Amino acid sequence: MLYFSNWKIGLIAAVSLLGIWLALPNFTGVPGQTVNLGLDLQGGSHLVFEVDLPGVRAERLDGLSQEATVLFRQQPTIPTAANAVIGEEVVIRVARSDDMEDAYNRLQSLSRPIGDGSIGLTGVAPRSVSFIRDDAERTIRLLLTDAALIDIRDRTIAQSIEVIRRRIDASGTTEPTIARQGDERILVQVPGESDPQRIIELVGTTARMTFRLVRSDVAVGADGQARTPPGVEILQQDDLSEPFIAVERRAMVSGENLTYAGSTFQEGQPVVEFRFDTTGAAAFGRVTADNVGRRFAVVLDDIVISSPRILGPILGGSGIITGNFTFESAYDLAVLLQAGALPAELTVVEQRSVGPGLGQDSIDKGTIAIVIGFIGVIIFMLAAYSMFGVFSNLALLLNVTLILGALSGLQATLTLPGIAGIILTIGMAVDANVLIYERIREESRNGRAPANAIEKGYSEALSAILDANITTLIAAGVLYMLGAGPVRGFAVTLGIGIITSVFTAFVFSRLLIAMWVKGLKPKKLPI
């Protein structure tokens, strides 16, 4: 075990130098990748949003129910006794048994092929709706197929991520991470000093914008109570002088027809200017021309932002929204409108925000703890093993460098628990050396010559070292798989530390000792 061929020495040197080279940018001005700090160390916000998929499914079922109504109105009409969404299905009951066949056939057009229409493993192209027909009850039940549910889920999340990305990019936030997490969640990580509440609003606002006519003829009480005729609803208004307002349910134009939105000033007040596409411009022009003198409401997610009076037909397809804006809120609204509405409601289910001050504190304290722990272990090893302690200390120094190098090279994230992992590794890494040295002592006591005792020490300790490190690696692996957030960072540094420590303690220190034995040919072991 003490003989090293030249290529082995070369390999060990290469691995060590690679680690050092990768770690260097962290210490000096050498350009290159440094350790990727977790949000708990550099400051920032970690937000997890849950996508309201039940809401999207309910909307889809509502849509199916309405489409069915349209189909049944076609000549000859099919009278229905019921057509409603019940739970996760649309239940349709036709009035006359004779219509069952016709109704069933008409409804088939609601089931569309999913995806690109390619044939999957089942041999049939998946379709979106399945039908359960019950002739005795005169009912047809429409269910979304599993393929449709997966398709809805995946598309809703992909679209949401796209919208979020547009919004966050437009808000000037740097280096955001936006990713799907699990089945129905989206992770948004924003490093730096930004205000988490602003990010939550920017991401979590559905931003469904509609322009609707105000119904001044409906009297609204101060508490928002009113007798609303059909097609009219009472909404809250972002204006203290008129907190509730009656508006038509039907939209004149919606946000989908916007091609541009930006913030600007009018008479010193921050406002949002917008421009419609041709369809939107035409519709807006027509309605405003017909309703001069009436008011219309700009509605964002069921809140009325403002309700100006139509002074004349607005034909150019562009306009401004005034309201209770600060410059920042006008800017954010413009960003929201420009990026488009989210396909589903998002709810924050997890928020972890750390200010940069606390992050820096954690780095400082962690660094001090690493340095002091390191010095403590080095002194202890020197005291316990003198000359051999020097070898293991060199190995330990290389180990910490390799951990940093590996973290930088892999661009793994170093979190606060990750720092704890490094400190723990420093304490545990010397274990391999201790195992070996104790074995060497024993063999030396049994009368073996130095080189022989060292040889024996390394070979006999190997199985215990491997077992011991594999068990710890299992623990780290389990933690990585099942752990969440920052704790994963602990598993990462612990895992990396275990691998590097086997290299430094078993291979690197052996090379040092082999060179020492070869050079000095000691008669006795200083151990």
Add this chain to the structure above:
Amino acid sequence: MSLALVNFFPDTTSIPFIKARFAAFGISALMIVGSIAAFVSMGLNFGIDFTGGVTLEVRTEEEIDSARIDEMRGVLNDLGFGAVELQGLSELTEGSACYGNHCALIRVQPQEGEGLEAEQAQQTANLAVQAALTELYPTIDFRSVQVLGPKVSGELVEAGIMSIVVALVLMLVYIWFRFEWQYSVGAVLALVHDVIITIGMFSVTQMEFNLSTIAAILTIVGYSMNDTVVVYDRIREKIRKFKKKDLEEVLNLAINKTLSRTILTSVTTLVALFALWLLGGAALQGFAFAMIFGIAIGTYSSIFIAAPILLMTKVKRDSAEA
């Protein structure tokens, strides 16, 4: 013959560890019963990771003395989000942000609700608390904000329990694979012993039990396993070497042969962990303490529990396989 500055241990020890097994089993049984009793009667002081709710770390320009703590508590309790926990944070190092009672930790109970409303309720509480505190201290700095809804915290509880169970099972399988079943039973019993007593310690001290505690427990499992494996490895070696010797004697011999290693490694690990405990800051203190405790327990259990169990499981003496 030694040139080391300090020779920590006599060259050969022959402490009859196995003789003390009944005393050790008694002590361990007592600790386990105590742990379970504490767990049942006092429960654990779960952190936000597992309960959900809101925690805030704040810093103010004003010194947060007990009068200010009371004032804050009064204002926050009046918001109607349940009893709010407040705790002053201080640091001894001059120049650090929290030096001289400028920081506090605030914890709001998890808010009740159905489905997504419960998730939103946590945010509502968070915003209301931040608004109330900003009104009280306009220059207040929210150093960290954590808001967890019931969904995520529930999942974290599941994942935490799962991870400990999975780790134990994998250890059992690994040792079974490397040694024989008699060894793996002993090793895993020792691990379960360590886990129960560590959790018991968290119950008795009512220290916060959170995700890093789970990390600590898993690491303790790994470390204790490590210790046990080293002892077992030597036991197996000695069993093969001394086929005729009394098993108790063989076990003692193996433990004594590995004793200096066991203690040296524990000491270096403890040195590093004490540095973390004393200097690593509040966030890592609980983790460091759990680890320090667990390393002590793990070392003890490897010697006094895992090894003597081999006497009872009648480990095979004639096995020649590696």
